[in-house]
Amino acid sequence: MSADGLPEKFDVIVHPAAELRGELRAQPSKNYTTRYLLAAALADGESRVVGVATSEDAEAMLRCLEDWGAGVELVGGDAVIRGFGASPRAGVTxxxxxxxAVARFLMGVAALTTGTDFVTDYPDSLGKRPQGDLLEALSRLGARVQSRAGMFPLSISGPVRGGVVEVSAERSSQYASALMFLGPLLPDGLDLRLTGNIKSHAPLRQTLDTLAAFGVQASASDDLSRVTIPGGQAYRAGRVLVPGDYPGSAAILAAAATRPGELRLSNLREQDLQGEREALDVLREMGADLTREGDTVIVRGGRPLHAVTRDGDGFTDAVQALTAAAALADGTTTWENVYTLRLKECDRISDTRRELQRLGLTVTETQDSLTVTGTPSLAGGVTADGHGDHRMIMLLTVLGLGAQSPIRVTGAHHIRKSYPMFFRHLEALGARFEYPEATRA
Ligand SMILES: O=C(O)C1=C[C@@H](OP(=O)(O)O)[C@@H](O)[C@H](O)C1
Ligand SMILES: C=C(OP(=O)(O)O)C(=O)O
Incomplete structure (x- = not known):
């Protein structure tokens, strides 16, 4: 039994919810947890990361940092990290x-070592995601890299000195973030040129924000095509506080907007660099009654929603949640400029189209867009495939709450990648789930 009290592996049967009502506190941010833990390990001395996420991704980062030689202690909800500074242990797998994100950030830092191997126990998910753009940049810096056609498993050996290097930011921002974490610890620093049509600007700004929080100097052009990081710097150990998580909260907000009732969701600060904050504006534009009192977002649900057309790249990790709202809204919604969704835990364009069609919805896709025609009266009564993807599971769960008959979502335990308490939080608002044995790995 895991900390969420649910079986190790399970499907979820989502029952329609007549209403969702109550108060919740947003879980800690996934993207800030991974960044702060890594920056703490790159500092000499002891740092305290206050209120860390307890998801599988956070655990993955902690495990890898420990393997590299960091001291890791969990004290209450905080992580106390004794850093290895610029010297992660060599010869580690x-x-x-x-x-x-964890994989890519660590791959950048691996250039500080004389050899680090990377493996994954998710060959069908992370194992299929492209790493070539980052490997190429590292190799141009002088690192020796080996991989299976630009994918896991792979090895990276430094050391490297730094200097000017290009990295493509077209498929993922995580490659550039990885180099940004590495840069300050190199003798010559890094003068990064981000090439291609830069995607996911928001996480790049979160990386710059993290460097600043750990006393590292870096400067970037307004369009982020150039990031300059002087070399020979040190990360300064300290105390940082993880903010609330907008991507996961977007799914809770979408659920609350599509059902009658009232939700008060706290711990979502207004000034925040997480791009998924925009999900609030999108829901409002769709017609949701959504207001804010300080760090608390209030949704009075059940108002009819209508379709929108938006560029989704600014809120990439909330597109699935907002697709649930779109599927229950009146009219045809299009998310444009979302090609990178194809390169996540599953193909979040084609796989989403398939699952929504299975639910009877009209959905089309292009290479970089997804279009959904919604219906306020979704029948449900089917089994849908979670594709081992936490955000797909969130999308299908929100649809189950709004459908007329239950929806079974397979492999729902993968929710733990980013939001282990997702089902428990919805139960606290009145939702009802069953957790039968998993029918998907
Ligand atoms: O830097 C990060 O922490 C992340 C960047 C985004 O990825 P891409 O840059 O690949 O879009 C996002 O989807 C991911 O969940 C986390
Ligand atoms: C795509 C995601 O994460 P990552 O890229 O870090 O695996 C996500 O959280 O939706």
């Missing part, structure tokens, strides 16, 4: 599980 790291397994970042299914965590893309």
């Amino acid at each position: 790291l397994n970042p599980g299914n965590a893309g």
Whole structure:
């Protein structure tokens, strides 16, 4: 039994919810947890990361940092990290599980070592995600890299000195973030040129924000095409506080907007660099009654929602949640400029189209967009495939709450990648779930 009290592996049967009502506190941010833990390990001395996420991705980062020689102690909800500074242990095999950002950030830092191997126990998910753009940049810096056609398993050996290097930011921002974590610890620093049509600007700004929080100097052009990081710096150990998580909260907010009732969701600060904060504006534009009192977001649900057309790249990890709202809204919604969704835990364009069609919805896709025609009266009564993807599981769960008959979502335990308490939080609002044995790995 895990900390959430649910079986190790399970499907979820989602019962329609007549209403959702209550108060919740947003879980700690996934993206800030991974960043702060890594920056703490790159500092000499002891740091305290206050209120860390307890998800599988956070555990993956902690495990890998420990394997590299960091001291890790969990004290209450905090992580106390004794850093290895610029000297992670060489000759170690790291397994970042299914965590893309964790894997890429660690791959950058691996250039400080004289050899780090990377494996994953998710060959069908992380194992299929592209790493070539980052490996190429590392190799241009002088690192020796080996991989299976630009994918896991792989090895990276430094040391490297730094200097000017190009990295493509077209498929993922995580490659550039990885180099940004590495840069300050190199003798010559890094003058990064981000090439291609830069995607996911928001996480890049979260990386710059993290460097600043640990006393590292870096400067970036407004469009982020150039990031300059002087070399020979040290990360300064200290105390940082993890903010609330917008991507996971977007799914709770979408659920609350599509059912009658009232939700008060606290711990979502207004000034925040998480791009998924925009989910609030999108829901409002769709017609949701959504207001804010300080760090608390209030949704009075059940108002009819209508379709929107938006560029989704700014809120990439909330697109699935908002697709649930779109599927229960009146009209045809399009998310544009979302090609990178194809490169996540599953293909979040084609796989989403397939699952929504299974539910009877009209859905089309192009290479970089997804279009859904919604219906306020979704029949349900089917089994849908969670595709081992936490955000797909959130999307299908929100649909189950709003459908007329229950929806079974397979492999729902993968919710733990980013939001272990997701079902428990919805139960606290009145939702009802069953957790039968998993029919999908
Ligand atoms: O830097 C990060 O922490 C992340 C960046 C985004 O990825 P891409 O840059 O690949 O879009 C996001 O989807 C992911 O969940 C976390
Ligand atoms: C894509 C995601 O994460 P990652 O890239 O870190 O695996 C996500 O959290 O939706």
